[in-house]
Amino acid sequence: MIRKIPVIGYRISLAALVSGVTGFFSRGDRDEFRDILAGFVQCRHSCLVNSGISAFYLALLALKKISRRTEVILPAYTAPSLVVAVKKAGLKPVLCDISLKDFNMDMHAARQQVSRKTLCIVCVHMFGIPAGDIVRFKHGLPEDVFLIEDCAQAMGSEIAGRPVGGFGDLSIFSFNRGKNLPAAGGGGIFTNSGVLAPVMEEVAGELSVPGPGYELRLFLGFVCLFILFRPFYYSLLYPLVCRFRDEGVPEDFTAEGYTSLQAGLGKSLFEGFGESCMQRYENAMALIDALGNMKGIILPCIRDDLLPAFNRLPVLIESPESRKRAEKELMRNGIGVSGLYFRPLHHIFDLGYSKREFPNAVYLAERLLTLPSHPLVDKETLEKMSALIGKVLS
Numbered sequence: 502m503i504r505k506i507p508v509i510g511y512r513i514s515l516a517a518l519v520s521g522v523t524g525f526f527s528r529g530d531r532d533e534f535r536d537i538l539a540g541f542v543q544c545r546h547s548c549l550v551n552s553g554i555s556a557f558y559l560a561l562l563a564l565k566k567i568s569r570r571t572e573v574i575l576p577a578y579t580a581p582s583l584v585v586a587v588k589k590a591g592l593k594p595v596l597c598d599i600s601l602k603d604f605n606m607d608m609h610a611a612r613q614q615v616s617r618k619t620l621c622i623v624c625v626h627m628f629g630i631p632a633g634d635i636v637r638f639k640h641g642l643p644e645d646v647f648l649i650e651d652c653a654q655a656m657g658s659e660i661a662g663r664p665v666g667g668f669g670d671l672s673i674f675s676f677n678r679g680k681n682l683p684a685a686g687g688g689g690i691f692t693n694s695g696v697l698a699p700v701m702e703e704v705a706g707e708l709s710v711p712g713p714g715y716e717l718r719l720f721l722g723f724v725c726l727f728i729l730f731r732p733f734y735y736s737l738l739y740p741l742v743c744r745f746r747d748e749g750v751p752e753d754f755t756a757e758g759y760t761s762l763q764a765g766l767g768k769s770l771f772e773g774f775g776e777s778c779m780q781r782y783e784n785a786m787a788l789i790d791a792l793g794n795m796k797g798i799i800l801p802c803i804r805d806d807l808l809p810a811f812n813r814l815p816v817l818i819e820s821p822e823s824r825k826r827a828e829k830e831l832m833r834n835g836i837g838v839s840g841l842y843f844r845p846l847h848h849i850f851d852l853g854y855s856k857r858e859f860p861n862a863v864y865l866a867e868r869l870l871t872l873p874s875h876p877l878v879d880k881e882t883l884e885k886m887s888a889l890i891g892k893v894l895s
């Protein structure tokens with residue numbers, strides 16, 4: 502049996518499982534976990550909800566309550582569910598291209614899309630790589646254009662020693678199974694704005710909290726993760742697991758409240774969080790070092806003032822043919838890799854753009870391979886990944 506490593510992972514202890522069960526009975530865990538997160542993100546106000554996409558949706562509803570503007574600027578390569586949320590909120594998605602330097606939104610392109618209709622700009626810290634120029638970008642925006650930081654993939658990443666999530670007017674996080682803190686799903690909205698906080702609390706306060714049946718399903722899902730985030734069991738169960746891969750585009754979602762069970766699990770998982778972020782950083786930087794001299798590969802440029810808690814390491818393989826071969830070769834050798842979202846947003850949704858627009862986003866989608874960087878990836882696997890990619894590119 503070849504040892505297999507999933508593209509996502511986290512060390513989940515038995516103690517975390519037990520905490521989930523105790524959290525189920527202790528309603529105070531929700532407030533405690535919310536306060537822990539708010540302290541970590543360095544934001545005074547926060548609300549927890551059932552998913553990252555619900556958090557984003559509620560952030561938009563909150564902004565809608567204080568502004569009549571209707572357009573939301575998004576990078577052309579990011580999570581498709583963001584478009585679903587923008588439309589559900591009755592707003593219009595407007596796209597801008599990305600940068601091939603750090604694979605994040607091209608700040609200049611985003612600025613050019615700002616008009617009198619712009620409600621907000623969504624700066625997504627993709628793959629865990631912080632958008633390093635966010636402070637300067639925010640200062641250059643008109644006061645009535647809001648900045649939402651999407652930190653779903655970047656919890657634990659830092660810019661000049663400050664964690665992402667406190668740079669925008671509002672920020673959102675996700676705790677789903679593929680994220681840096683996979684606490685049985687859920688999401689959070691954070692802000693330091695005394696004006697936005699009551700509106701955010703008002704919209705989140707209208708949500709109903711799902712019942713015990715839902716919590717039980719969440720818990721069973723978490724037990725599955727507990728098992729599958731162990732390479733031995735992942736390898737054993739792989740033929741079953743790969744049938745459950747979900748690569749479809751979401752059509753809708755339901756915004757609901759956050760449960761005590763999730764808070765109990767989240768609180769316990771958070772104990773190892775700092776260390777896991779450092780491992781993500783070290784693993785990805787070791788790969789960047791090993792792949793750095795190879796021809797035919799584009800790596801993200803990581804500035805010295807950034808400390809990314811890489812959710813995965815994104816690399817672009819210049820020849821789409823070689824990219825396919827590298828993916829096949831890595832998978833054949835038990836290393837879970839993925840293209841993440843296979844198309845840019847304007848190729849998935851009809852948003853009124855030609856397919857040729859946003860050429861960097863199109864280029865990236867055709868060449869992207871994301872490599873695992875989570876704490877379960879050992880030195881041997883890192884070496885194997887770079888050797889296999891080197892073989893394909895030589």
Ligand SMILES: Cc1ncc(COP(=O)(O)O)c(C=O)c1O
Nearest residue numbers: 552553554580651653675676677
């Ligand atoms: C950048 C980004 N934003 C938002 C979300 C939504 O988070 P969730 O899956 O918790 O709804 C995701 C999830 O994949 C994401 O990657």
